[in-house]
Amino acid sequence: MLELKLEARPQPSRFWSYGSPLLALALTTALGAVLFALLGKNPVQGLLVFFWEPVKSGYALGELMVKATPLLLIALGLAVCFRSNVWNIGAEGQFIIGAVFASGMALLADRDTGRWIVPLILLAGVAGGMVWAGLTAVLRDRFNANEILVSLMLVYVADMVLNYLVYGPWKDPMGYNFPQTKTFELVTQIPRLMPGSRVSIGLLLALLGAGALWLFLFRTRAGLAQQVGGLAPAAARYAGFSSRRALWTALLVSGAAAGLAGALEVAGPIGQLTPYVPAGYGFAAIIVAFVGRLHPVAMVFSAVLLSMFYIGGELAQSRLGLPKSITGVFQGLLLFTLLACDTLINYRLRRSAGSH
Amino acid sequence: MESYALLLAATLNAGTVLAIAALGLLINEKAGVVNLGAEGMMLCAALAGFATVVHSGSDWLGFAAGMGAGALLAALFGVLVIWLNTNQYATGLALSLFGLGFSAFAGIGYVQAKLPERVQHHIPWLGDIPWLGPALFRQHPLVYATMLFCAALIWWLYRTRAGLVLRSVGESPESAHALGYPVRRIRLLAVVTGGALCGLSGAYLSVVYTPLWVEGMVAGKGWIALALTTFATWRPSRALLGAYLFGGVTMLQFHLQSVGVDVPSQWMTMLPYLATILVLALISRNPAWIRINKPASLGRPFHPGA
Numbered sequence: 058m059l060e061l062k063l064e065a066r067p068q069p070s071r072f073w074s075y076g077s078p079l080l081a082l083a084l085t086t087a088l089g090a091v092l093f094a095l096l097g098k099n100p101v102q103g104l105l106v107f108f109w110e111p112v113k114s115g116y117a118l119g120e121l122m123v124k125a126t127p128l129l130l131i132a133l134g135l136a137v138c139f140r141s142n143v144w145n146i147g148a149e150g151q152f153i154i155g156a157v158f159a160s161g162m163a164l165l166a167d168r169d170t171g172r173w174i175v176p177l178i179l180l181a182g183v184a185g186g187m188v189w190a191g192l193t194a195v196l197r198d199r200f201n202a203n204e205i206l207v208s209l210m211l212v213y214v215a216d217m218v219l220n221y222l223v224y225g226p227w228k229d230p231m232g233y234n235f236p237q238t239k240t241f242e243l244v245t246q247i248p249r250l251m252p253g254s255r256v257s258i259g260l261l262l263a264l265l266g267a268g269a270l271w272l273f274l275f276r277t278r279a280g281l282a283q284q285v286g287g288l289a290p291a292a293a294r295y296a297g298f299s300s301r302r303a304l305w306t307a308l309l310v311s312g313a314a315a316g317l318a319g320a321l322e323v324a325g326p327i328g329q330l331t332p333y334v335p336a337g338y339g340f341a342a343i344i345v346a347f348v349g350r351l352h353p354v355a356m357v358f359s360a361v362l363l364s365m366f367y368i369g370g371e372l373a374q375s376r377l378g379l380p381k382s383i384t385g386v387f388q389g390l391l392l393f394t395l396l397a398c399d400t401l402i403n404y405r406l407r408r409s410a411g412s413h
Numbered sequence: 414m415e416s417y418a419l420l421l422a423a424t425l426n427a428g429t430v431l432a433i434a435a436l437g438l439l440i441n442e443k444a445g446v447v448n449l450g451a452e453g454m455m456l457c458a459a460l461a462g463f464a465t466v467v468h469s470g471s472d473w474l475g476f477a478a479g480m481g482a483g484a485l486l487a488a489l490f491g492v493l494v495i496w497l498n499t500n501q502y503a504t505g506l507a508l509s510l511f512g513l514g515f516s517a518f519a520g521i522g523y524v525q526a527k528l529p530e531r532v533q534h535h536i537p538w539l540g541d542i543p544w545l546g547p548a549l550f551r552q553h554p555l556v557y558a559t560m561l562f563c564a565a566l567i568w569w570l571y572r573t574r575a576g577l578v579l580r581s582v583g584e585s586p587e588s589a590h591a592l593g594y595p596v597r598r599i600r601l602l603a604v605v606t607g608g609a610l611c612g613l614s615g616a617y618l619s620v621v622y623t624p625l626w627v628e629g630m631v632a633g634k635g636w637i638a639l640a641l642t643t644f645a646t647w648r649p650s651r652a653l654l655g656a657y658l659f660g661g662v663t664m665l666q667f668h669l670q671s672v673g674v675d676v677p678s679q680w681m682t683m684l685p686y687l688a689t690i691l692v693l694a695l696i697s698r699n700p701a702w703i704r705i706n707k708p709a710s711l712g713r714p715f716h717p718g719a
Contacts, residue, residue: 063497065716144502200694201703205449205502206640207693210686213633217686221679340510347503380521382628385514389453392507393493400497 063404073401078348078355081395082362088390098377106376107369107387117368119254123326124367126256127152127318129263129360131342133270134311136351140274142287143307147193147208148315149339150215151186155316156323157219158185160238160330163245163323164227170244178245178324179317186316187309189215194308198301204308212339220332227330237331247325259321264357266314271353283307315339337385341367344392363388418548420661420668425549428660429556430618434638435645435652436563437610441487442642443570444603445583445710449505450490452635453512454608455615458482460520462616463626467526475620476555476613483612484605486512491604495597498714509635517628528624553621555613563653570649579603583708586715596715611635633686640689644696646706655692662688 086104093103111121131148138145159182166174192211196202220236229239247257273280282298283306290300318338323330345363349356370384434451441448448454462479466472490508493499539550570576579599581589586596618634619626637659645651666681697703 146506196690196694201697201700202690202693203640203643203697206636206643207690209636210633210640210689213686214683217679217683221677224679225677343506344510380518382514382517382521385510386518387514389507389511389514392503393489393511396499396504396507397493397497400499403498 062407063400064407066403066405069402070405073398074350077398077401078350078359078395080401081348081391081398084394084398085387085391088394089387092383092386096379098379103373103377106372107365110372111365111368116254119256120368121361121364122256122260125360125364126259126263127322127338128342128345128363129357130259130266130318130321131311131315131339132345132349132356132360133263133266133353134314135342135346136270136349136353136356137274137283137310138307139346140284140287140351141303141307143197143304144205145190145193145208145308145311146205146343147190147210147212147339148311148342149335149337150208150212151189151312151315152319152322152339153212153215153219153335154189155182155186155312155319156330156334157215157222157319158182158188158316159320160222160227160241160323163241164238166242166245168242170242172244174245175247175324179247179320182316182318182320182323183313184316186312186314186319188312189316190308190312194305197308198304216335219330219334223330223332229329238329240329241324245324246328247321255326257321257325259318259325262317262321263360267353267357274353279306315342336367341388344388347392348395366391414544415547416668416671418544420664421548422551423664423667424657424661425552425556426622426660427663428657429553429559430614430622430634430656431638431641431659432559432563432653432656433555433617434611434614434635435641435656436559436566436649437607437614438638439607439642439645439647439649439652440566440579440610441600441603441607442647442711443583443708444579444600445586445708445713445715446491446494446600446604446607447501447505447639447712448487448490448508448604448607449502449639450486450508450512450635451505451611451639452631452633453509453516454483454486454611455618455631455635456512456516456629457486458612458615459619459630460516460523460626461612463526463528463619463624464520464523466528466620467523470529472620476616479612479616479620480609481612483615484609487605487608487611488601490608491601494714495600495604498716501712501714513629520626520628523626524628526626528620531621531624553617555617555621560653563649566649580708583710586710590715590717596717600715611638614638637685637689640693643703644692646696646703647708648706659685659688 090100090104093100111117131152135145135148159178162178162181189211193204193208196207197204223236223238227238229237247259250256250258283303286293286298286300286303293300323334327334341363345356345359349359366384366387370381373379373383374381434455438451458479461482462475465478466475486508490504493504494501534551534553536550540546578594582596582599590596615631641652641655644655663685666684
């Protein structure tokens with residue numbers, strides 16, 4: 058019988074380390090077309106909604122960037138974590154608490170407040186994200202508690218903190234009893250890049266962040282120390298690199314990035330704190346990070362791709378009458394196919410005759 | 414007094430959801446595989462079970478459908494992790510994200526759906542005992558089956574040859590392989606079994622415990638079940654007790670509200686998650702204790718024939 062066998066490559070394939078995300082995207086697209094067909098929709102029309110509509114006009118491109126901004130920011134932080142083998146999967150919680158802190162600052166503004174409030178809002182978001190990620194760091198560092206489970210449990214806790222505030226003390230008294238804060242003062246609005254689009258300076262911050270991460274990872278000794286601990290703990294100890302330091306750096310950096318994303322979101326496109334602030338960016342950013350190979354430049358592209366999935370899902374709802382949650386199906390499929398395709402980096406497929 | 418009987422009954426019911434999943438995950442972790450996809454498997458199974466009961470009217474078909482859904486997803490995970498050597502954490506995470514998205518997508522038509530009228534279970538004679546009856550003997554048959562299963566699992570793991578083989582595959586796959594055991598097939602079987610039990614737990618949740626279908630309804634119970642295996646230091650009896658403990662914590666919020674304690678509901682809802690963090694911190698504080706009890710090859714891939 059003819060069967061396929063995996064054969065280890067002498068060294069990892071450079072070609073497939075870049076080819077695998079593209080192959081995964083092609084497979085996800087094909088599976089998506091099958092899914093549309095199964096649902097009785099025209100596959101071509103379905104795919105156009107995901108891959109053409111979000112880029113076909115200036116306004117659409119702007120919306121694409123609005124959603125790519127938080128995804129990229131969070132993914133940059135997660136890349137530091139994953140590169141140092143710290144499994145922070147609770148960025149969603151750090152995003153929420155960042156949004157909460159930023160909202161607390163934004164709610165302090167009144168009619169006489171100056172534009173100086175904007176940097177304070179952003180700093181508050183950063184602080185919120187760092188506090189929340191810091192909890193995971195303390196529990197991992199002092200108590201050896203598994204950071205995967207702790208950071209994830211803290212997402213649910215963060216969600217409840219947000220809900221408590223908008224149903225309780227921060228509820229807008231004039232808001233017809235809706236669980237949301239009052240709309241923030243206009244002065245708190247994150248500056249936009251150009252009229253007619255919702256793209257804000259957040260996009261610039263995210264791109265600057267990508268540049269900074271590139272420098273840190275590939276051009277500094279601290280960046281090297283950060284990653285060696287993840288790859289080879291023994292070598293890191295021998296070289297005098299501290300794993301505790303790497304743990305704290307990874308979590309604080311990713312908390313800061315996710316918190317900043319939360320601040321940009323509440324003081325940007327949303328303009329108030331509501332229970333709908335968490336949109337799953339913290340989880341989608343995990344996929345952004347993996348698809349972008351944890352590389353600052355590649356993650357810019359994967360953030361745009363995942364943003365397309367978000368916008369495609371919204372359009373699929375309004376145009377094709379499909380539930381918006383199709384976004385999650387596509388996200389999951391992409392990560393699954395990517396992991397499967399990554400096998401090709403270390404193994405090659407060989408046909409072998411018979412079993413032995 | 415009566416309210417405590419109801420609290421105990423509700424605790425057993427809530428604990429059963431966690432216990433079934435935790436015992437399943439414990440089986441695949443004993444074989445050396447961590448499946449972070451528990452949450453996603455439970456969600457898909459909750460939907461599969463619920464939808465099956467809506468259409469067929471049979472709870473037991475619903476449980477079977479849930480088990481099937483869990484097993485199928487676990488098999489997908491298992492093939493990726495065991496044969497393609499993908500990272501166990503990343504693959505499990507992918508399964509959880511996919512399950513969350515897929516169940517929300519596919520379940521949209523079932524959000525308002527209603528199940529046939531639920532049966533009140535009542536063991537004759539025992540169920541009529543004052544206090545003890547309502548507390549212990551008016552549960553769904555799966556509540557008792559879970560306890561029996563736990564006892565059977567303890568016997569199987571520690572008293573049979575097959576159980577020994579399963580544990581050896583998790584402790585030292587190289588030795589098991591050298592002795593001629595098909596390590597990868599055994600691991601796949603363990604992963605699929607774990608998935609089927611997570612599926613049963615999900616179906617129990619949507620068919621018996623809640624009983625309804627809403628997007629994301631598992632609400633972290635899959636992750637709590639994962640934490641329970643660590644909490645239990647990979648022993649079935651402790652996993653069962655831990656599950657009841659967490660069931661109690663979940664139910665405490667309703668009990669406190671019913672006796673008039675005035676705390677915002679959000680703080681109450683946080684309790685199980687905070688409790689999970691707390692017990693993880695307490696149990697993991699001593700790394701040596703974890704190291705002794707943990708299956709030695711947990712999370713490590715195995716490449717045969719090298």
